[in-house]
Amino acid sequence: MADYILTYSKIKFFPLEPIKEDIKIEDIAHSLSLMTRANGHCRHFYSVAQHSIHCFREAKSRGYSKRVQLGCLLHDASESYISDLTRPVKRNMPEYFAIEETLQGVIYDRFGLGDLKDEEKRHIEEVDDTLLHYEFAELMNFPIFDVAPTKTTEHDFSPKEFTLVEQEFLDIFADIIGMSSDTHL
Template identity: 50%
Template sequence: MRRGNFISTYSKRKFWPVDPKVEEVNTMDIAHALSMLCRANGHYSHFYSVAQHSINCAYEAKNRGLSEKIQLACLLHDASEAYISDVTRPVKKLLNEYLEIEERLQNAIFKAYNIDDLTDEELLMVEEIDDAMLNYEMEVLLNNYGINNLTLTRQYDLSFRMMEEVKNEFIESIEAIIKKI
């Protein structure tokens, strides 16, 4: 018997976020949900999706000359949010059970894409890119100083984009990177 209850996904599958199975992780579900999920809890100046953020993180990893494995990790670093949504950072750090669920789910997703063997150093690179992108997003989309001094290799497109377009780019990016690994 599975732990917890299931959610119904875009592809009409049942998915148990508290008890994830690698074989149930689905690219279409991740791409669709992340393209519909707004960053910053909806506080940016316009809709900017988690999928757009993740695509930009993958581009940043590529621009830094990092491996395809790290590029894929950057693309999928928030993929758990497709199944459990997101909680803002100040609150999330207080929710130990949520953090455990998120970690278990993220590990299953990384395993599904054969990147579950990332080193601590590689995971730190992904985290640094995520934080640098957040900093850039806050400056551009909130007209606010970022939270850190991390910089990016270039400026990225943070404009509003239609969800279907972003979903398709997310899927194409996964497929292109996987072919190179």
């Protein structure tokens, strides 16, 4: 059997040899809306798509460029094709890092972010860490950092129906890139 997964849109996707044109925003939004953060160790279901939406909102609130906002929305998109591993496990699996980095690079390239500058990447990482801290404080009663990072907007970590989160993810994506949400990329 070939090394592919079947995506929500019925594409045979080869995560170890990704083809840029096979990456669909609908597959990313659907998968991430059903995938839980923190490996499911939260007080209630909270999806990776919700996290990504909050990262987008934080980046927008900080006045970051549309490129950084889109990067924040898509920063975990590789997880929709290869899932995720907890940080302690991931640190001990360099092959996974290489696969994830390659796939995330192809995803960024697919959506016009293949040339992210170091400063833009740093902004995306800072936003991601900020949300990580507040998510863990709210959803697990365990703040990650001794000193809470500065956030520029309030975030709602309550449970949400996955279909609503999926559609919100798609709407935000469409708004950022300036297309109608029923156009497919």
